[in-house]
Amino acid sequence: MTTTARSVPSGPAASGGLGLRARVTVAFALGALALSAVLSVATYTVVRTQLVSQQERAAASQTYLNARVLRDGLRGGTGAGSVLTDLQTPDRGGVVLRQADRWFGNSVIVGRDTLPAALRDDVAAGVAATQRFEAGGESWVAVGVPMPRFQAEVFGVFSLGEVERTLEILGYSLAAVALLTVVAGAGVGRWASGRVLRPLGGVSEAAAAIAGGQLDIRLGARDRDLAPLVASFNHMVDALADRINRDARFASDVSHELRSPLTTLSTSIGVLEGRRGELSARGREALDLLAADVRRFQRMVEDLLEISRFDAGMAELDLQEVDLAELARHAVRGAGEVVPVVVRGGRSTVPAEVDKRRMERVIVNLIDNARAYGGGATTVEVAAVEGGVRLEVVDHGPGVPIEERRQIFDRFFRGSAAGRRGAGQGSGLGLALVVEHVRLHGGRVWVEDGNGARGARFVVEVPRA
Amino acid sequence: MQAVSARILAIEDDERIRSAMRLALEDEGYEVHEAASGEQALQLMPVADPDVVLLDVMLPGIDGFEVCRSIRRSSDVPIVMVTAKADTHDVVAGLEAGADDYVTKPFVAKELAARIRALLRRVRVTDPLSQTSTFGDGDLVVSPEAGEALRAGAPVRLTKTEFRLLCELAHNAGKVLSREQLLDRVWGYDYFGDGRLVDVHVRRLRAKLEPNPAEPRYVVTVRGIGYKLQP
Numbered sequence: 001m002t003t004t005a006r007s008v009p010s011g012p013a014a015s016g017g018l019g020l021r022a023r024v025t026v027a028f029a030l031g032a033l034a035l036s037a038v039l040s041v042a043t044y045t046v047v048r049t050q051l052v053s054q055q056e057r058a059a060a061s062q063t064y065l066n067a068r069v070l071r072d073g074l075r076g077g078t079g080a081g082s083v084l085t086d087l088q089t090p091d092r093g094g095v096v097l098r099q100a101d102r103w104f105g106n107s108v109i110v111g112r113d114t115l116p117a118a119l120r121d122d123v124a125a126g127v128a129a130t131q132r133f134e135a136g137g138e139s140w141v142a143v144g145v146p147m148p149r150f151q152a153e154v155f156g157v158f159s160l161g162e163v164e165r166t167l168e169i170l171g172y173s174l175a176a177v178a179l180l181t182v183v184a185g186a187g188v189g190r191w192a193s194g195r196v197l198r199p200l201g202g203v204s205e206a207a208a209a210i211a212g213g214q215l216d217i218r219l220g221a222r223d224r225d226l227a228p229l230v231a232s233f234n235h236m237v238d239a240l241a242d243r244i245n246r247d248a249r250f251a252s253d254v255s256h257e258l259r260s261p262l263t264t265l266s267t268s269i270g271v272l273e274g275r276r277g278e279l280s281a282r283g284r285e286a287l288d289l290l291a292a293d294v295r296r297f298q299r300m301v302e303d304l305l306e307i308s309r310f311d312a313g314m315a316e317l318d319l320q321e322v323d324l325a326e327l328a329r330h331a332v333r334g335a336g337e338v339v340p341v342v343v344r345g346g347r348s349t350v351p352a353e354v355d356k357r358r359m360e361r362v363i364v365n366l367i368d369n370a371r372a373y374g375g376g377a378t379t380v381e382v383a384a385v386e387g388g389v390r391l392e393v394v395d396h397g398p399g400v401p402i403e404e405r406r407q408i409f410d411r412f413f414r415g416s417a418a419g420r421r422g423a424g425q426g427s428g429l430g431l432a433l434v435v436e437h438v439r440l441h442g443g444r445v446w447v448e449d450g451n452g453a454r455g456a457r458f459v460v461e462v463p464r465a
Numbered sequence: 466m467q468a469v470s471a472r473i474l475a476i477e478d479d480e481r482i483r484s485a486m487r488l489a490l491e492d493e494g495y496e497v498h499e500a501a502s503g504e505q506a507l508q509l510m511p512v513a514d515p516d517v518v519l520l521d522v523m524l525p526g527i528d529g530f531e532v533c534r535s536i537r538r539s540s541d542v543p544i545v546m547v548t549a550k551a552d553t554h555d556v557v558a559g560l561e562a563g564a565d566d567y568v569t570k571p572f573v574a575k576e577l578a579a580r581i582r583a584l585l586r587r588v589r590v591t592d593p594l595s596q597t598s599t600f601g602d603g604d605l606v607v608s609p610e611a612g613e614a615l616r617a618g619a620p621v622r623l624t625k626t627e628f629r630l631l632c633e634l635a636h637n638a639g640k641v642l643s644r645e646q647l648l649d650r651v652w653g654y655d656y657f658g659d660g661r662l663v664d665v666h667v668r669r670l671r672a673k674l675e676p677n678p679a680e681p682r683y684v685v686t687v688r689g690i691g692y693k694l695q696p
Contacts, residue, residue, distance in 0.1 A: 259549060260479050262571035267485035270574025274492045298571050320644070320660060321689050330657065360657060 024193035025186050032185025036178035047170055051163045056130055056141050062088055063143040063156035066095055074150045080104055092159035093140065099152040109136070110157040119144050123153050132160065139164055199226050203233060213313055215241040248312035255305040262301060265294050300427035306361075307411070307429055310436045317355050317440055319465055324350040324359075324382045324389050331363035332380060339367065339376075344383035352389040353465040358437040362445075363391065365430040366458050370395035374456055388443070388463040396455040400447050408447060409435045438462065471585055472496045474515035476506040476532065477547070478524050486519070489574035495581070503532040510536060517581050518544045520564070522555055530562040537563035541624040543584040547572070560665035565626040566652060567659075583653030584626070598635045600696055605674065605683055607635040614674070621673050626651065630666050631674075634684065634694035643691040667692055 018026070066087045073083035080099035084106050087095045094107025096115060105111040114135055122129040123144035130143045139160035146153050202219060209217045218237060219230045269291045276284055309315050326349070328341045343350060363380065370377035374397030381392040400408055407413050412428040438445045443462035450457045473495045477483040480501070487497045498513040500506035503524050518536065522529035533544055546559035546567040556567055566580055597608035606615040609632045614621045623631065630651050634642065642650075648658035651666075667686075671678040685695050 256549060259570045260482060264479070264481040264485045266571050267482070267489050267574045267577075271485070271488045271492055274489075274574075301571070318660070330655075334657070356657070356660075 021190065021193045021197060024196075025189040028189025028192070029182050029186035032188075033178070033182045036181040040174035040178050044167070044171060044174060048163075048167050051166060052132075052141075052160065055158065055160060055163050056132075056143075059090070059141050059143045059156055059158040060130060062090065062158075063095075063145055063154060066156060067145040067147060067154045070097065070152065070154050071147060071150065074099075074147075074152065080152060090156065090158045092161060093157040096155040096157065097152065098155075099150065107157070110140070114140075114157060115142055115144070115155055119155075123155070199223060199229075203229070206233070206237075210237055210240070215244060215313060245312060248308045251304055251308035252312065255301045255308065258301045262294070262298050266298060269294055296427075300429075303427040303429040303433055306433055307436065310433075310440075315436070315440055318357070319353050320356050321351065321353050322356055322359075324352040324354070324391065327352075327354075327356060327359055328363055328380050328382050328391065331360045332367065334360065335364045335367040335371075337367055337371070337377065340379050342379050342381045344381055347384070350382045350384050350389055352384075352462065354389075354441060354462060355437075358440065359462075362434050362437050362460060363393070365434050366393040366460075369393075369430055369458070370397070370456075373397060374399075374450075378451075378455070385461065388461060391460040391462075393458045394450050394455060395457075396450060399450060399454060400456045405447050409445070434458075434460070441465075470494060470496045471516040471581075472498065472513060473517050473519060473581065474498045474500060474506065474509060474513050475519045476500045476503065476524070476529075477519070477521045478502060479521075486574075486577070490578070490581075493578045493581075503527040503529070503535075506532055507535055510540070515542060517584055518542055519547060519577075519581075520544055521547045522559060523549060530558055533559065533562040533564055537624070541622070543625055545577075545580055545584065556659070557661055557665060560662065561669075563624065563669075565624065566662065579653070586653065596636075598638060600635075600638070600683055600694065607631055609635075616674055623670070623673060627666060627670050627673070630663075631670060631694075634692065638694045638696050641687045641690050641693045647691065663692070 069086055069088075070080065070083050073086065074080065080097045080102070081104045084095065084097060084104050087106070089095055089106055092109075094105055094110040096107075096110065096112055097104040098112075103112045116131055116133045119129055119131040119133075119142055123146045126146050126148055128143075128145045130141065132139060132141045134140070140157055141160055142155055142157045144153060144155045199222070206217050206219055215237070218234045269287070272279070272287050273291065276287070279287060325341055325343045332339050332341060367377050367380070370393055374395030376395060376397075377393050378396050379392075379394045381390075381394065383390045404413075409431045411432040413431075414428070434445055438460055441462045442465075443460060445458065445460045448457050448459060449455070473490055475483060475486050475490070475497055477486065477499070478501055483499050483501070487499060490497045498509060498515065500509050503526055506518075506520075520529050520533060524532065527535075529546065533546070536542065536544065543565045544563065546556075546564040548555045548559060548567055548569055559567055565584060568577055568580055597606065597610065599606050604617055608614070612628070614623060614628065614631060630647065633647060633650050644660040644663045645658070647663045648654040648660070652658055652662060667684055668678075671681050671684055674683055675681050683695055684692060686692055
């Protein structure tokens, strides 16, 4: 029955770091970033190439046109300087002419010196050329057309400033869109992961409920993709419930079978006890031994049956209004002890709504425990507290070591201290049953130090029903 | 101990338990008749004419509940059910079938004897609550002396425990009696009796007395406290 728990890693996050949801969100955001970056760069490059070459073509055609006008003028004998006024000039830029060694220009911003040397060399060599260049913090495109017949050259200088500005705005827009896309990607990632993980929330709720003992809980298959998970989960719970029920039934069946012989035993002992006088001293001694152990045996069977009902989830609460102080006094009497019941908080009664039989078992078991291990209970204290009632059984024994304060409520727990062994009074289930009875009431039980350095104090708190 | 020997019919299929019970009860001064099955018990009933019946619920053949119902058809004899479990529906089912009280296995002989004594006391003792009282302008008449209750002029068939319960309520007419008080006075329990005994008996009483048992006019519930008989 002893199995070591093994954990199956459920992902890198299992060892710390970001959760699944955060990782999906980040992945979506990064994906969106990469995608929008690629798209933006591509868009920017295409648009830029397109715009610049468009501007270059416009510059070239205008310059050729100017060259034709100049040629016509020169043919007609007009001087280059006079033709200049007839030439078309770009909005920003200008036209530069050379005839023989003389240079003419119609712009203050651009002139002979503005033209890049490489362009001038090309044109001087008789080749029409186009070149982009920077001057005065601005981009320009210059087109040069040679007219060797007239020993002239026509240059058109056009500003690319407008194009650059357009591209700048485009760049900003693309960056803004990329940013929005990243945010949207993260949002979609978060939403999608939430949607995907929501059924897992159902699984965890179901698992928690099952751990809490509700073995009849199963998952419903709402999503086809989750069907395998749901099926194996439900299968696991079936197997678990089956096993628990089998174990519980076994304990219950065994105890049940023991009832009949026990009834014969206890009834026959009753007959013998009624006829003690007819027995010899040795016979009486033997009868006392027999009676004590049959009682213990009977108690064990009752406790086993009780706890198997808890295990089978068949324990039901039968709440009644009672005075806890009165109930405690009856329980103390029932346990065969003379222990004062103290009502704290300056009152005489402690009204409570509890299962009388179970609460009586709780008190009797705690008193029995104190008798077996704590030299007998010294007081039973009851009090109404915020939101419920509190009951304490105090003894003056050796106390419970801190490291055992949890285990002491385990089934069949035998403490380490020497005095805790061998008394062999109870079934070993007394405190475990206390826990179960109290838990059924929705309450808590724990042990702390008694009065001063010595003793133990078992505290039961039950909330108002 | 018992001055007049009361007769007990013990119905139990386990021979050894039956023998042990006989020994214990005979030592208490009772005259014990045994039956190993429900069929045998029903044959024996008229012959033995017991004062108390001890009835195991788990019987081969016809079960304890059925035996209980059969006995109730012809007799108001006190019946103690012997059940295996205290907190299952067995107890309520047994009480609904007409049992007066129950003990759970494994029981102690003394406990069983105490239950029987309480039932016999209930039947024999005629105590101060002997005055006849009427309710609802004579619609309901309880006369302990005559040992009968009349509803609309006709006698109502009650078991001895039901009648005793009615007498307690009638004696304290208009006053609320808690379950504990009723358990103590009618069944002889000291505090730790089972409240379901009272609840089921009240239900049985209502079914026989009330014009409309779903809306009781005489035996009313006082929430959280107990029951009272409305004058």
